[in-house]
Structure formats: structure tokens, C-alpha cells
Amino acid sequence: xxxxxxxxxxxxxxxxxxxxxxxxxxxxxxxxxxxxxxxxxxxxxxxxxxxxxxxxxxxxxxxxxxxxxxxxxxxxxxxxxxxxxxxxxxxxxxxxxxxxxxxxxxxxxxxxxxxxxxxxxxxxxxxxxxxxxxxxxxxxxxxxxxxxxxxxxxxxxxxxxxxxxxxxxxxxxxxxxxxxxxxxxxxxxxxxxxxxxxxxxxxxxxxxxxxxxxxxxxxxxxxxxxxxxxxxxxxxxxxxxxxxxxxxxxxxxxxxxxxxxxxxxxxxxxxxxxxxxxxxxxxxxxxxxxxxxxxxxxxxxxxxxxxxxxxxxxxxxxxxxxxxxxxxxxxxxxxxxxxxxxxxxxxxxxxxxxxxxxxxxxxxxxxxxxxxxxxxxxxxxxxxxxxxxxxxxxxxxxxxxxxxxxxxxxxxxxxxxxxxxxxxxxxxxxxxxxxxxxxxxxxxxxxxxxxxxxxxxxxxxxxxxxxxxxxxxxxxxxxxxxxxxxxxxxxxxxxxxxxxxxxxxxxxxxxxxxxxxxxxxxxxxxxxxxxxxxxxxxxxxxxxxxxxxxxxxxxxxxxxxxxxxxxxxxxxxxxxxxxxxxxxxxxxxxxxxxxxxxxxxxxxxxxxxxxxxxxxxxxxxxxxxxxxxxxxxxxxxxxxxxxxxxxx
Amino acid sequence: xxxxxxxxxxxxxxxxxxxxxxxxxxxxxxxxxxxxxxxxxxxxxxxxxxxxxxxxxxxxxxxxxxxxxxxxxxxxxxxxxxxxxxxxxxxxxxxxxxxxxxxxxxxxxxxxxxxxxxxxxxxxxxxxxxxxxxxxxxxxxxxxxxxxxxxxxxxxxxxxxxxxxx
Numbered sequence: 001x002x003x004x005x006x007x008x009x010x011x012x013x014x015x016x017x018x019x020x021x022x023x024x025x026x027x028x029x030x031x032x033x034x035x036x037x038x039x040x041x042x043x044x045x046x047x048x049x050x051x052x053x054x055x056x057x058x059x060x061x062x063x064x065x066x067x068x069x070x071x072x073x074x075x076x077x078x079x080x081x082x083x084x085x086x087x088x089x090x091x092x093x094x095x096x097x098x099x100x101x102x103x104x105x106x107x108x109x110x111x112x113x114x115x116x117x118x119x120x121x122x123x124x125x126x127x128x129x130x131x132x133x134x135x136x137x138x139x140x141x142x143x144x145x146x147x148x149x150x151x152x153x154x155x156x157x158x159x160x161x162x163x164x165x166x167x168x169x170x171x172x173x174x175x176x177x178x179x180x181x182x183x184x185x186x187x188x189x190x191x192x193x194x195x196x197x198x199x200x201x202x203x204x205x206x207x208x209x210x211x212x213x214x215x216x217x218x219x220x221x222x223x224x225x226x227x228x229x230x231x232x233x234x235x236x237x238x239x240x241x242x243x244x245x246x247x248x249x250x251x252x253x254x255x256x257x258x259x260x261x262x263x264x265x266x267x268x269x270x271x272x273x274x275x276x277x278x279x280x281x282x283x284x285x286x287x288x289x290x291x292x293x294x295x296x297x298x299x300x301x302x303x304x305x306x307x308x309x310x311x312x313x314x315x316x317x318x319x320x321x322x323x324x325x326x327x328x329x330x331x332x333x334x335x336x337x338x339x340x341x342x343x344x345x346x347x348x349x350x351x352x353x354x355x356x357x358x359x360x361x362x363x364x365x366x367x368x369x370x371x372x373x374x375x376x377x378x379x380x381x382x383x384x385x386x387x388x389x390x391x392x393x394x395x396x397x398x399x400x401x402x403x404x405x406x407x408x409x410x411x412x413x414x415x416x417x418x419x420x421x422x423x424x425x426x427x428x429x430x431x432x433x434x435x436x437x438x439x440x441x442x443x444x445x446x447x448x449x450x451x452x453x454x455x456x457x458x459x460x461x462x463x464x465x466x467x468x469x470x471x472x473x474x475x476x477x478x479x480x481x482x483x484x485x486x487x488x489x490x491x492x493x494x495x496x497x498x499x500x501x502x503x504x505x506x507x508x509x510x511x512x513x514x515x516x517x518x519x520x521x522x523x524x525x526x527x528x529x530x531x532x533x534x535x536x537x538x539x540x541x542x543x544x545x546x547x548x549x550x551x552x553x554x555x556x557x558x559x560x561x562x563x564x565x566x567x568x569x570x571x572x573x574x575x576x577x578x579x580x581x582x583x584x585x586x587x588x589x590x591x592x593x594x595x596x597x598x599x600x601x602x603x604x605x606x607x608x609x610x611x612x613x614x615x616x617x618x619x620x621x622x623x624x625x626x627x628x629x630x631x632x633x634x635x636x637x638x639x640x641x642x643x644x645x646x647x648x
Numbered sequence: 649x650x651x652x653x654x655x656x657x658x659x660x661x662x663x664x665x666x667x668x669x670x671x672x673x674x675x676x677x678x679x680x681x682x683x684x685x686x687x688x689x690x691x692x693x694x695x696x697x698x699x700x701x702x703x704x705x706x707x708x709x710x711x712x713x714x715x716x717x718x719x720x721x722x723x724x725x726x727x728x729x730x731x732x733x734x735x736x737x738x739x740x741x742x743x744x745x746x747x748x749x750x751x752x753x754x755x756x757x758x759x760x761x762x763x764x765x766x767x768x769x770x771x772x773x774x775x776x777x778x779x780x781x782x783x784x785x786x787x788x789x790x791x792x793x794x795x796x797x798x799x800x801x802x803x804x805x806x807x808x809x810x811x812x813x814x
Contacts, residue, residue, distance in 0.1 A: 172653045172724015173688065174704060190651060190704045194688030198706070201720045202684040271651040271726070 075261050078278055123150075133303045160241035161289035165251075166193055167233050167258070167279065169269055173197025176233055176269055177276045179283035184238070196236050200227065216248075230255045232266035237286060244290070254286060332386070336360045339380040339387075346373060348396040361388045367396035369404045395447055402448035409446055410439050415463060415510035423450040430463030430511060460511045464488060468512075471505045479520070486511055491519030493526060496573060528570040531563055532643045535580070540606055542637045547601035549609070557606075560641070561613030567643070568619060577646040580615075582606050583623045584639050588631040599624035606639045651702040652811050653724050657750060658731030659742040660710035663764040666794035667731065668707045671804060685709040686721050693808045701808050712742045714749045722750060727758040727811050729803065734763045734791070735771040740778060758810035760788045762803050767793040 027035070044050045066073040089096050138156060142149040154161075163184040167177040175193035203215045214234075218225040224243050228235040228251045235255045239247065258279060259266060265276055336356050343349055343362070348370020353363040360382065366373070377387060399420045406418050406425055416429040425443045427436070436454055443452045458466065465483040469475065479492040488506070499520060506515060538560055543550040549557070564580060571578050584603030586595040603622035611617045621644075627636065656664045665687075672691045686708050693701045706725065708718050722728075730747055733739040743761060751757070761782065763774060783789060788806055792799035 169724060171720075173706075174651050174653055174724060188690050190690035190702055191688045194653070194690070194704050194706060198684055198686045198688060198721060201723075202686075205716060205720060271653070272649075273651060274649070 082278065133307075158241045159290040160239055160243050160247075162237050162239050162243075162247070162287050164238040165283045165286045166196065166236040166238075167276070167283060168193045168197060168236060169232070170197070170229070170234050174269070174271055175273065176266070177273055177279045177283055179280060179287055181287045181289075193236075196225070196227075200234075226251055228252050228255050230259050232259060232263070232269070247288075251286060254282060258282065332358070332382075335381045339376060339382065342376050342380075343373060346370065346376065347398045348401050349373060349391075350394070350396075359386055359388050363390050364392075365394040366391040367398075367401050368393050369401050369408070370396060370398075397448045399448075402446065406443060406446050406449060410442055412439070413510065415467075416457075420449075421453075423448060424453050425449045425451070426453045426456060428456040429467075430458055430460050460486065464509065464511050467509055468506060471509065472502055476523070478523070486513030487516055488512060488514070489516040489519065493521050493523040496522040496524055522574065524570050524573050528567065528574055528576065531567045531570065532578075535560070535563055535567065536642050538641045540639045540641075541635075542602060542639075544637070547598060547605050549605065557609050558613065561610050561615050564610065564615045564619070568616065578619075579644045579646055580610075580620050581623055581642045581644050582610075582620060582639055583625050583642070585625050585636050586627075587633050587636040588627040588629060592626060595626050596624055599626060602637075602639050649700050649702060650812075651704060652726045652808075653704045653706060654807060654811075655722055655725045655728040655750075656705065656707045656731060657714075657728055657743075657746050658710060658762075659712055659733065659736075659739040659746075662710065662731045662733040662736075662739050663794045664707055664710065664729075664731045667729075667762065667764065667792065667800055667803075668705060670794045670797055670800045672705065685718065691804070693804060695805060695808055695812070697809075697812075699808075699812055701812065703804065703808065712745070714746065714753070719749075719753055722753055725754060725757065727807050729807060730759055730761045732761065732763050732774070734765045734774050735768050737773045737775065740774055744782070758807060758813075760790055760803050760807045760810075762790055762792045762799070764792045764794060766791045766798055767795045 044054065063073065134156075135153070138152045139149055141147075142152040145152070161181070164178065164180040166175060166189070168174070169176050173194040173196070175190050178189050199218070200215045204213065214227065214229045216227050216229075218227070222240055224239045226235075226237040226239060226243060226248055228237075228248065233255065235251050237243075237247070237251050262276070262279060265279075269276070333356055339360070340351065340354050340362070343364075344351055348367030349364060350366075351362060351364040353361070355361040373389075373391075377384075377389070380387075403418050403420050403425075406420075410418070412418060412427070413431050413435060416427055416431045416435075419426045419428065425439075425446075427439060431439075436457065439454070440452050443449050461483040464486065465481060465488075468481060468483070468488050472481070475481070476492075476494040476498055479490060479494045482489045482491075490502070499517070499522060503515070506512060538556075540549060540553050540556060540560075542548065567578070570576075582603045584599035584601070584606075586598050586602075588595075590598075600622070603624060607617070607620045607622050610620060625640075656668060658664050668687075668689060672689045686706055689705045689707070691703045691705060693703050695701065706721055708721050711718055714722075728750060730743045732743040740763075747759065747761075750759075763779075766772075779789065788810070790799045790803040790806060792803055794800065
């Protein structure tokens with residue numbers, strides 16, 4: 001186009017046209033190459049399609065380079081890209097859903113995982129501090145304030161935490177944007193922004209501050225509000241704990257960046273916070289915190305250990321007491337049950353109410369004739385205060401009580417015993433006719449008695465005999481009893497001991513007038529006599545003319561010693577002392593002196609043999625007997641034995 | 649959703665605070681009136697048209713003329729409620745004076761005049777001629793009673809509509 005425009009006027013100019021042409025030709029010759037290049041550059045600069053091509057070549061590298069240099073490009077692209085996405089989603093949501101599908105799942109999973117991790121951290125924190133003395137203090141605080149324990153712990157373990165950041169329009173106090181962490185206490189953000197602004201304005205006005213002066217800090221308790229002011233917005237950071245030195249600078253820098261990058265949005269804020277949504281994540285970067293190192297993580301508080309021990313001790317003591325109490329209760333119950341069981345078995349006792357417990361309550365009926373229950377109560381192992389026993393009297397038809405009642409009413413003589421068979425009162429023994437008559441009249445009036453049976457009543461002598469037999473039983477063999485006119489006659493043989501005890505056994509026997517023992521001999525006396533005569537006949541023979549006993553005599557010696565020992569016992573019992581005379585003998589052959597010595601030797605030998613078999617030596621006396629005439633008789637080579645009663 | 653700052657302005661004891669109490673659940677204590685002279689609340693307003701609007705309500709302590717500080721509190725307000733006590737004639741005059749001051753500060757802004765304490769029927773003192781004159785100036789006027797709640801919602805809704813009007 002330009003070439004044509006240039007050529008037109010040149011073509012109309014004559015006569016100097018040829019000069020011009022020549023000049024052009026000359027230029028063409030001199031500068032032809034440069035002009036072509038210039039034209040080419042010019043075309044590339046002015047032709048949009050060529051420029052686009054160039055830009056397409058350079059753009060990726062340019063973007064990469066700028067991105068490496070700073071965040072300008074990102075920030076510049078943020079708004080249009082957001083708008084593009086927004087528009088694209090609105091026009092074709094399906095495409096986006098499809099594109100996002102593979103992203104959504106992992107994103108959701110990650111979000112859940114993060115939430116759970118937060119929860120676990122919170123639980124760990126809570127557990128870590130639950131059992132320390134400080135933890136108990138915080139728990140009290142949580143109870144007082146109604147704030148969850150985990151939050152109280154977090155607050156105390158924080159050095160600082162930026163809980164909320166407000167971006168506020170100065171003047172109007174309208175909230176432009178806001179970011180808060182999950183622990184920030186809610187509230188009316190719009191109203192808070194307004195009030196913060198009002199307070200700022202109030203302070204500025206009240207203290208007539210100069211231009212540019214503004215409230216920068218509000219401190220209350222463990223909260224600090226850092227205020228950072230800018231021309232179109234101011235920032236209020238709500239900090240719990242002690243804000244670090246650099247926090248204000250950080251906020252200041254953020255506010256400056258916001259003013260640089262979003263000047264238009266801030267300046268033109270019309271009360272629609274959504275327009276400032278892109279600022280949100282920048283504000284969130286300010287939500288920083290630092291947690292105090294748990295300096296005493298592994299150290300156990302002595303107070304806590306003591307407290308734990310105390311609790312443990314108290315629990316053990318309580319358990320021990322419970323167990324003891326349980327055992328005591330169990331033992332008491334067992335004793336109570338045993339007593340009740342005995343009372344239930346006791347004759348003439350009926351229980352109507354039993355209540356177990358610390359005090360055993362018993363109500364019931366008791367026959368006045370029944371044996372007292374006091375021994376049962378005393379032996380029950382229960383204290384008197386533990387038994388509440390109340391018995392009302394009644395008539396019991398237990399056979400033993402019917403008999404007892406009959407005994408008291410009929411007053412039988414000692415020679416009569418009473419018993420009951422069903423409703424029949426049986427009289428045994430011996431009684432006079434007057435009493436038997438009285439019994440026949442009175443007994444059927446007693447409860448439980450309808451008939452009286454006196455068939456077992458006997459004559460006085462018969463009763464005496466039977467009663468005596470009963471009392472003296474078992475009767476030794478060979479003893480006979482007889483009764484006549486109230487006198488009892490004993491005859492036969494009986495051991496001395498039995499004879500001596502019989503008097504006592506018969507004592508008080510009703511109707512006994514006297515005892516005749518003349519026919520009764522001690523059984524020991526007979527044995528004494530029998531043994532004595534057997535020993536008297538004993539002789540011990542010597543085999544030759546010496547003092548040595550034959551072998552066959554040894555068993556004889558044994559028997560003899562046994563008999564002598566027994567005889568000594570009997571003699572002592574019967575008070576019949578005796579001596580044993582051992583007489584040594586010889587045949588008549590030989591000199592007299594020799595024979596005498598031999599007889600003595602034989603007697604002494606037997607004595608020694610008997611002593612060695614347990615016969616007391618003082619019992620034994622030796623003698624000799626020498627034949628006057630010489631007789632050759634081996635039967636005389638012997639020793640004789642004889643029992644000689646000792647006279648007092 | 650849009651957020652709009654509005655102010656409550658009126659003479660002493662005309663019932664501004666009672667109206668706010670009637671309208672919102674306050675976050676902050678009454679004491680702010682006597683300490684810094686203002687109390688801020690917010691309220692989500694839903695208009696019959698379906699539009700939603702957050703009203704940030706600056707309840708400025710009662711005054712018969714605006715001090716510097718009160719004037720500062722007006723900054724950025726997009727509308728206001730003028731409150732007069734129907735049983736006290738002078739409060740209407742104060743309201744008119746305050747309206748002029750506000751307008752000189754903020755420029756023309758939508759506002760609604762609330763003639764409060766309508767529940768005290770027999771003691772109403774406002775001059776009907778004066779009211780008619782204000783009506784003829786195009787003032788929006790809503791009779792209210794903080795006690796019975798009469799007209800309260802209506803007054804806020806009317807201001808809200810004006811704020812959203814193009």
C-alpha cells in the first residue's frame with residue numbers, strides 16, 4: 001500500500017521525474033539490500049499474522065522466564081484465568097466435571113486425611129496433657145469456660161497463633177476480606193470490622209492524632225490485634241499469644257503487595273467482598289502459628305505420680321474393704337443360715353418369718369416345754385445384737401413334747417417311764433395302783449394322748465430284777481440275779497472290779513431294799529487256785545548228775561515264768577501274798593555233802609532262769625531235800641516248785 | 649452478596665437502640681454508646697425481590713447535632729435511618745437538621761425517617777402539616793414502634809430496597 005502511495009505522486013511528476021527515477025534507481029543500487037530488510041521488519045511489525053507467529057515462538061520461553069523472575073505474571077493472569085474458568089464452567093459444566101473426575105477423588109481423600117490428621121494431632125495433644133498437673137489445671141479451666149479441652153491445651157501451648165485476619169475498608173469499616181483458622185472463635189465479622197474501625201476512629205479523634213497516626217495495637221489478655229494501615233484498606237490480625245517481632249513487618253508487606261497488585265479492586269470496593277475473593281489465599285498466608293516445644297514431655301510430675309499413687313492406694317483400700325465387707329457379709333449370712341436351720345430342726349419350734357441381713361430377724365412359735373433355744377443362739381457365733389428373735393408360745397404335738405407334758409402332768413414315780421406310740425401313752429416299770437388309776441383318768445386329757453397302755457407295768461420284784469439287769473449290763477458270764485421282796489441276790493463268779501462297781505450302779509434303784517452278795521465269788525480267786533495247783537505240780541528234770549537242765553525243759557521254764565507272773569498279779573489283786581519255794585533234789589547215790597551241794601546248785605540254777613524270765617527274785621526261795629537212804633532213781637534228779645502263802 | 653453500611657441517627661432517647669435491639673441480636677454491649685459513641689451490628693436482609701444484602705448497622709449515640717467523631721462514623725455509609733420520637737415534637741426538628749448535616753457530609757444518600765414510639769398513641773405530638781411537608785419533599789417515612797415491633801422490619805426493608813435501586 002505504502003509503495004503504491006509513494007509511486008503515484010512520483011508517476012505524475014514530470015519533467016523531473018526521470019531524475020527522481022534515477023535517484024530511486026541509485027538508492028536501489030546502493031541501499032537495495034537494507035531496504036528489503038527494513039521492509040521485511042516493517043511487515044513483521046505491522047502484519048498481525050506475522051506478529052502472532054513471532055509471539056507464538058517467543059511466548060513459552062517468555063512465560064517461563066518471567067515466572068522464574070517473580071510472581072507478577074501469576075498475579076496478572078489470576079483474574080482473567082479465573083474468569084475464563086468461571087465462564088467455561090458456566091457454559092459447559094460437563095467438560096469440567098469430566099476433567100475434574102480423576103482429580104476429585106484424590107482431592108477428597110487428601111482432605112479427609114488432613115482432617116483426620118488434625119483430629120489425631122488434637123487427640124495426641126489432649127492425651128499428652130491430660131494427666132499432667134498442668135493438664136488438670138487446664139481441664140478445670142475448660143470446665144469453667146465451657147471451651148473444649150483440646151482448644152485450651154492448644155492455647156496454652158502456643159507461643160502465638162494468628163487466628164483471624166480482617167481486611168477492612170477504612171472509613172466505612174466494611175469488611176473487604178477475611179481469613180480465619182479453624183480454632184478462631186466466631187462472631188459477627190461485619191460487626192467486628194465496624195467496631196474495630198469505630199474504635200480506631202474514636203482513638204484517633206479522642207487523642208487528636210496527626211495525619212498518618214493510627215491505632216496500631218490492641219492488647220487484651222492473651223490477645224493482640226495488630227493493625228496495619230494502608231490508603232484503601234487496613235489489615236487487622238488477631239493474634240493469640242505473643243506476636244513475634246517480624247509479624248507486623250510481614251503484615252505490612254502483605255498490605256503493600258495488596259495495594260500494588262489489587263489497587264483497583266481495593267479502591268473501587270463497593271461492598272461486594274466476592275470481588276476480592278482472590279485476596280483470600282494471600283490473607284490465609286498470614287495465619288501462622290508457633291507451638292511451644294513441650295519441654296517436659298517425658299518428665300513425670302512428682303505431684304502427679306503422688307496423686308496417681310494416692311488414687312491407686314485409695315482404690316486398693318476401697319477394694320480391700322469391699323472384699324472384707326463382702327466376706328464378713330458372707331460369713332454372717334452363713335452363720336445366720338446355720339442358726340435358722342438348727343432352729344427349724346429344734347422340737348417345739350416353728351419359724352414363721354426369717355429375714356437375713358445385718359440383723360437376723362426371726363419370728364415364730366415355741367412350745368413352752370420345748371428345750372430352750374438359748375444354747376443354739378449362744379453357739380451360733382452371732383452377737384445378741386445381731387439377732388432379733390421373737391417367739392410366741394404354742395402347743396406342739398411333737399411326741400417328745402407330748403411325753404414331757406404327760407410327765408409334768410401325771411408326775412409318775414421314778415420307777416415308771418413314759419413313752420408314746422402314735423396317740424397311745426405307754427407306761428413302763430412299776431407303780432402303785434392309785435397312781436395307775438390316776439394316770440388312766442388324767443392322761444387322755446392331755447393334747448396328743450388318746451389312750452393309756454399299762455400292759456408294760458410289772459410287779460415290784462420283776463421291775464427290780466429287770467431294772468437291775470439293765471443297770472448291771474453287761475452281766476459277766478456265770479453271774480445269776482434274783483429278786484425277792486425287794487432284795488436282790490447276786491451269785492456266781494465275777495471279776496472283782498465288776499463286783500466292786502455293782503454297788504454304785506444299783507444305787508437309787510427304786511424299790512431296792514438290799515443286795516445279797518454271799519453267793520458271788522471273785523473270778524480271780526478261782527484262777528489263782530487253779531494256777532497255784534498247776535505250779536505246785538511242776539517239776540523240772542535234770543538229764544545227768546549235774547546242774548544243767550535238759551533242752552526239753554526250756555519251754556517248760558517259759559510257761560512256768562508266765563504262770564508265776566500271772567499268779568503274782570492275781571495274788572496282789574486278791575491280797576494273797578505268796579512265796580515260791582524251789583526245792584533242789586538228787587538221787588541217793590553219792591556222798592551226802594556232794595548231793596547237798598548239787599541240790600543247791602540245781603535250785604539256784606532254776607531261780608536264775610526264772611529271774612531272767614521276769615519273775616521278781618524276792619518271790620523266789622531255794623531249798624534242798626536230801627534223801628536219807630540211797631535210792632538210785634533218775635526221777636529224783638529234779639527241782640520241785642511249791643507256792644507257799646505268806647501269813648501277815 | 650453485597651454489604652452496605654447504614655447509620656442510625658436521631659436525637660437523644662428517640663428509641664434508636666431499642667429499634668436495633670428489635671431488629672438484630674447484638675454482638676456488642678450497650679456500653680459502647682457511652683464510651684465510643686457507636687455500636688455496630690450486622691443483619692442479613694432478605695428483600696421480597698429475593699435479593700440478599702448484609703446491612704452493617706452503625707447505631708450512633710443520640711445527638712442533636714453531629715460532632716466530628718459522629719461525622720467520622722458516617723464515612724462510607726450508603727444510607728441511613730433518621731429516627732424521631734413521635735411523642736416529642738422537637739425530635740423531628742432535630743431529625744430534619746441532622747439530615748441536612750448528613751447530606752452535606754455524604755452527599756445525597758437514601759434514607760428513611762422513622763417516627764418511633766407509635767405505641768404511645770394518645771401522646772403523639774408530631775405536627776401532621778410538618779409530616780406532610782416532609783412527604784412532599786419525597787422523604788420516605790415509616791411509623792414504628794420498637795415496643796410492638798410495628799414498622800421496624802418494613803423500615804429496614806424499605807431502606808434496603810432503596811440501597812439496591814439502580
